[in-house]
Amino acid sequence: MVDIAVIMGSESDRAIANRVTGVLDESKYAYDIQVISAHRNPDTLDEYIAGSNAKVFIAIAGLSAALPGVIASKTKKPVIGVPVSAKMMGLDALLSIAQMPPGVPVASVGIDNGANAAHLAIRILDLF
Template sequence: MKVAIVMGSDSDFPVVEKGLKILKEFGVDAEVRVISAHRTPDKAMEFGKNVEKRGIEVIIAAAGKAAHLGGVLAAETTLPVIGLPIKSSTMDGLDSLLSIVQMPKGIPVATVAINGAENAALLAIEMLSLKYDELKTKLKTYREDMAKEVEKKDREIQKRVSSL
């Protein structure tokens, strides 16, 4: 089980790191790279062409502004690509989101929320769970734990409200 997380810039790492932690929590290996669709286009295309040879099964492409990285990688491989739009100083990341989500017919890139690294990782895990049953079990437990946490917070709020 291996996911590639490719960032257009090292400044994307604080966002990407949140998803990387989830992948590690689930026992999914990750290869993390900085490759720019615009500044190193040959490297991006070569990475996309050869990514499967390294055992990668899903790609998360994190990029801001024009955010073409996911599309460039998707054009070079048939592996699933998840676009992670990064909030930039321009338009609060809406430009990144729209750049990723508006892929032409035939070259899809799944897209998560702006700075949604956690959901990018979870979506990659869901994709991998089609092949690896142990991830399905871990996902069920993860969701059950989330539900328990919400129920706990609900009880705490009810106590606070009743004490007013």
């Protein structure tokens, strides 16, 4: 059983994912980590989300940062977006994650702040 699903859009996001897992390794919660692009692997992403028993998703994405929003459009579970400073100091990714349409909420942490995403996921799970 997985409590938290950590998905990064590409292998280049691994350093940020390591910040997430560094915090999660100190917690009581189980996690799974995947590299699945919303653009290059949409079918794989759909299958993963549908088959996941995770209670919270953490999505790490830069550039267009579509991954958190795509995940949020396919689940009612909480999604935490981590914008990556790939271009424009990460402001493009931050705005993409923060400006979701009504009915498709995504929580956002600071640029490259994978540790805070993990802490937020833990706080959400500690409520239950």
